[in-house]
Amino acid sequence: MKYDVVIGLEIHAQLNTESKIFSLSPTRFGADVNTQANEVDLAMPGVLPVLNEQAVIKAIKFGIATDCKINNRSIFERKNYFYPDLPKAYQISQFEYPIVGAGILEITNEKNELKNIGITRAHLEEDAGKSLHENFTKHSGIDLNRAGTPLLEIVSDPDLSSAKEAVIYAKKIHALVVYIEICDGNMQEGSFRCDANVSLKPRGTKELGIRSEIKNINSFKFLEKAINYEINRQENILDDGGRVVQETRLYDADKNETRSMRSKEESNDYRYFPDPDLLPVIIDNKLIQNIKDKMPESPYNRLKRFIDDLDLKEEDANLLCSDIKIADYFENIIKIGNLKPKLVANWIIVELMGIINKNNKKWQDNKINEQDFATLLQRITDNTISGKIAKQVFAVMWDKGDKPDNIIKKEGLQQLDNDDEIKSIITDIINKNPAQVQQYKDGKHKIIGFFVGQIMQQTKGKANPAKVQEILKQQLS
Amino acid sequence: MNIDDVRLSADLSKITIDDKKIDSYLTDMQDILKFIEQMNAIDTDNITPMAHPFDLSQRLREDKAVAQIDRQILQSNAKNIENGLFLVPKVIE
Numbered sequence: 001m002k003y004d005v006v007i008g009l010e011i012h013a014q015l016n017t018e019s020k021i022f023s024l025s026p027t028r029f030g031a032d033v034n035t036q037a038n039e040v041d042l043a044m045p046g047v048l049p050v051l052n053e054q055a056v057i058k059a060i061k062f063g064i065a066t067d068c069k070i071n072n073r074s075i076f077e078r079k080n081y082f083y084p085d086l087p088k089a090y091q092i093s094q095f096e097y098p099i100v101g102a103g104i105l106e107i108t109n110e111k112n113e114l115k116n117i118g119i120t121r122a123h124l125e126e127d128a129g130k131s132l133h134e135n136f137t138k139h140s141g142i143d144l145n146r147a148g149t150p151l152l153e154i155v156s157d158p159d160l161s162s163a164k165e166a167v168i169y170a171k172k173i174h175a176l177v178v179y180i181e182i183c184d185g186n187m188q189e190g191s192f193r194c195d196a197n198v199s200l201k202p203r204g205t206k207e208l209g210i211r212s213e214i215k216n217i218n219s220f221k222f223l224e225k226a227i228n229y230e231i232n233r234q235e236n237i238l239d240d241g242g243r244v245v246q247e248t249r250l251y252d253a254d255k256n257e258t259r260s261m262r263s264k265e266e267s268n269d270y271r272y273f274p275d276p277d278l279l280p281v282i283i284d285n286k287l288i289q290n291i292k293d294k295m296p297e298s299p300y301n302r303l304k305r306f307i308d309d310l311d312l313k314e315e316d317a318n319l320l321c322s323d324i325k326i327a328d329y330f331e332n333i334i335k336i337g338n339l340k341p342k343l344v345a346n347w348i349i350v351e352l353m354g355i356i357n358k359n360n361k362k363w364q365d366n367k368i369n370e371q372d373f374a375t376l377l378q379r380i381t382d383n384t385i386s387g388k389i390a391k392q393v394f395a396v397m398w399d400k401g402d403k404p405d406n407i408i409k410k411e412g413l414q415q416l417d418n419d420d421e422i423k424s425i426i427t428d429i430i431n432k433n434p435a436q437v438q439q440y441k442d443g444k445h446k447i448i449g450f451f452v453g454q455i456m457q458q459t460k461g462k463a464n465p466a467k468v469q470e471i472l473k474q475q476l477s
Numbered sequence: 478m479n480i481d482d483v484r485l486s487a488d489l490s491k492i493t494i495d496d497k498k499i500d501s502y503l504t505d506m507q508d509i510l511k512f513i514e515q516m517n518a519i520d521t522d523n524i525t526p527m528a529h530p531f532d533l534s535q536r537l538r539e540d541k542a543v544a545q546i547d548r549q550i551l552q553s554n555a556k557n558i559e560n561g562l563f564l565v566p567k568v569i570e
Contacts, residue, residue, distance in 0.1 A: 017540050018540050018541060018542045019540055019541060019542035019543075020542075024541070024542060024543040025542065025543075025544075025546065026542035026544050027542070032561060033560070033561040033562055034548050034551070034552070034561050034562065034563070035546055035548055035561070036544075036546065037546065037551070038545075038546050038551070039551065042551055044551075050536070050538045051535050051536075051537055051538060052537070052538055052540050053537035053538060053539060053540055054540035055540075056537060075528040080489075082491060083568070084563075084565040084568060097528075131568055132562065133567070133568075136559075136564070136567065137567075138566070138567055139557070139559075139564040139565060139566065139567055140564070140565055140566075140567050140568045141559065141560075141562030141563070141564055142562060142563040142564070142565055143561075143562055144563070269485075269489065271489070274528040274529065276529065278529075278535055279528075279529050279531065279533050279534055279535040279536075280528045280529060280534055280535060281534065281535045282534035282535070
């Protein structure tokens with residue numbers, strides 16, 4: 001039988017706050033085990049949660065950026081489950097009254113069609129600790145450093161119809177939370193994780209099939225593979241006349257399969273109720289407006305503007321918009337140097353990102369300021385140096401942090417622009433190569449490249465190429 | 478409410494109960510529910526449920542981490558620790 005695939009995603013984005021959502025512990029990743037968990041995270045008797053302002057603000061930012069409804073009143077509830085990575089035996093989460101309500105995200109799917117994906121809600125909750133099983137036989141080791149890290153759980157409507165579409169949606173959410181700087185987006189460290197609800201129904205029918213939930217997928221590649229594996233598995237069950245069991249499954253990347261998580265299956269009864277330790281969160285419209293006023297231009301607008309108004313290739317615009325810091329850097333350089341956007345885009349993407357990658361560095365390691373970068377590019381447009389020489393200057397700027405004009409002066413890289421000087425070099429080279437001159441006169445005009453090469457070699461690339469061409473042609477004819 | 482509900486409640490509460498006492502627990506719990514059910518007589522249509530008995534809103538705390546965590550003290554009453562980890566009976570997924 002043919003089936004329709006129905007997928008909904010729950011994305012957990014760790015909010016990049018300094019302290020935890022309900023305690024004063026730091027949220028830093030990679031610290032020694034249990035050194036970032038205090039008495040609140042350990043659920044010692046008598047401790048009380050106090051809500052972190054930034055967690056609330058970052059959730060509101062997400063709501064503004066996605067045009068979701070922001071609820072003026074939201075409630076924290078206890079989600080009860082018994083597991084050692086959560087010492088309270090409940091997780092503080094939101095259920096009936098989440099901070100961010102419904103909205104819509106538009107994606108371009110793999111068939112190049114525009115499609116609206118509904119966002120059901122986004123709610124705040126605390127992350128759990130980590131259970132380590134490898135080094136123990138009879139025990140599990142518990143590290144509570146991550147317990148209490150703020151999470152924004154972004155729930156989609158079951159609007160996604162293929163693994164590829166789910167990945168496109170997840171990538172768009174990922175790009176957004178990184179761009180508006182509420183999440184570092186580091187998937188290897190678990191800052192951005194996905195759960196996928198997958199079900200099948202006979203093609204064209206209305207009623208949804210029974211779903212399984214694949215938990216904790218931390219890469220886009222695995223997300224696609226896990227969903228495809230699950231679609232295949234359910235297809236086989238249904239084709240054989242069987243029934244899909246509603247359950248939670250884990251994706252095993254090594255074996256590329258999903259398998260049932262038996263431990264949590266029996267007691268899927270979370271018994272949510274309002275947490276008596278926390279009062280309702282009231283957000284007035286003034287606060288929302290304040291946050292909105294300080295938010296940067298949405299990445300979607302900016303991308304569109306880069307493509308439509310600045311005439312950049314979509315691929316390049318995407319790269320520049322992947323991080324607000326890069327996009328700002330790009331636009332500031334254009335403004336400071338009054339430069340052509342395409343020139344600046346090329347230099348950032350090819351040269352700067354190239355040197356960053358080559359040295360295994362990150363964008364943050366770039367020490368070349370906007371003013372210096374703009375000056376360098378101005379020296380190309382005002383013909384002080386050629387593009388080729390500019391690359392040499394750029395390499396020195398990266399290595400030594402020197403100013404472009406200093407480097408050009410110190411190393412004598414200024415372009416040879418003096419007609420008389422260029423003329424005398426050209427005359428000299430023409431005199432030395434009579435055979436090639438004859439070839440040119442016989443109509444083999446391509447030989448001009450040979451002369452240009454000779455001249456550039458002699459001037460170490462400093463001669464103005466346009467001028468060289470012009471004078472050469474005059475002298476040869 | 479039936480005997481299975483009593484068993485489920487005990488299971489969710491992580492307590493062991495004596496099979497012989499289940500009937501009396503069931504009677505007790507049924508009585509408690511009956512007592513609470515009296516509240517259902519009140520008409521609560523058009524009333525927004527409260528999330529908290531106090532009519533106040535949540536105070537927000539500045540996002541500042543205070544790193545004063547002494548693992549040794551915090552783990553001093555843990556039954557079993559190793560290399561800084563709390564050890565618990567094996568949990569397998």
